[in-house]
Amino acid sequence: MSKIDVAPPYTAVSRHDMFPEPRHDEAARFDFLANLNKFLAGTLGPGNKLAYDKRVLPAFVKEHGREPKDRFEIRHAMNADPFHSFWSALKRNSMEMRQQNGRAMVLRQLDALDAKAESLNAGKDTLELNPDVDVPRYQAAVDIHCMPGSYHGEERPGDVSAGANYDCGLFATTGGALGALNDGGGQALVEWIGKERPGWAPKRILDIGCTIGHNAVPLALAFPDAEVIAIDTAAPSLRYGHARAQAMGATNMRFIQANAEDLSRWADGTFDWVQTTMFLHELSGKALPKIIAEGYRVLADDGLMLHVEQPQYSDDMPLYEQFIRDWDAFNNNEPFWSAMHALDLKDEMVKAGFGRDELFTVGVRAVVDTDIFPEAPTGESEDHGRAAVWNAYGAWKNAEAIQEAAE
């Protein structure tokens, strides 16, 4: 018999110096949640499609004389189905338990965590906080993914509780699929760029919406001669992220509290690489194009723009799949998720200034130590919304023109 598929133990998570120290039972809570999420996605998850095919869709067709015309009609019909509503209730509870469990562990040791952050951050000019930066409405309207206080909440002024809670629980919701340092996304980018442009050495990289920097640290370590600027509007996440990066030796990173809708402090063409990871869906309809346009402006010729996201909904994607991928929008406080995934990101990048022929899309799967950590499942067993399998929407700015000029 092949090895039974279980989540790796929480104790396999690497503990950098900033990481909260789990007690035995705190680790055991995350062990339970990681395996519960695997069960809800892998074993029970396919029941949603079954309920749809066997009773929800036939009943809809009988009532309306046609099939649902969009994912919203499917959602309304599915929410009345007892299998789906109970599954959703279980899944919502697992999200809420992850937050409660993470906060209990972090707040218990908050004095120690704040002291560690203080000692790692003190006297460093690579952390720039600016209290004049407002928390944008799209970050404040609800607490994103049911994380109490969102990325910017504080238990007391100047603390790191939000960042520490975010870091310590990513393991549970992804079943360990982001790897030992929750950085499988960043590791995947490093692997991809190494194949795409061997020997390329970007001098300045901008990571927008960095939260705790877990996706950008691998870039900083892979390109030690580059300066990596990581920006976010949430000071508590930046405090934690900067301390975390310092603890991991990523001293070529600068964490700056800033809103990417206005990057005017940087001149045109400042960066060789501008990127976001799982960030665009946490914006708004007006902020997203502004941020992509600003990103385009500060990107140098022959520079790379890359946005890593869950797959966009297209006309080719079955409506049922669009509906199930939308679950987090309505059940896990991701209010821009649905609208964002319906956008054509290629159109948005063209509007920002790219030529259509400069655009590319590439599949990205978290790169983890597969001896210990699982590869993220896809297909029917996929945990939609948090599977560590993404699409990267990218473009090299004016690359062809630059190369032609050089020849």
Place this chain on the structure above:
Amino acid sequence: MTEDLDWMTRANLKAKGKRPDFLGDPEEEKMLSMLMAVIGEVSVLRERLDTVERLLEAKGTINRADIEAYEPDREAGQERGELIREYIARVMRGPHQALQALEEFEPPVQDVVDELRDS
């Protein structure tokens, strides 16, 4: 331990944003959330017991610091994961069987009773 902060109650902070109505009854929602928390805590107790058993087997005597410091090796980690997986399957029997019931149409047992009586 954190001073000047009631971290135990602060851990329960509600996320901003209206909670969806899943079950049509707020009392049922609360009962399910309590049940899920207890299901989680039983798993935690079982894992702690597993730790105690393994430490006793290896060392003969233990203290609480040993339990806190225990980290399973690759094999023990897999075995403990399997314990949790089996436990989850057992407590999730109800929803899991609801899924299986969706797979094929089943007539009410009364229909089968009538059929067998007459055939």
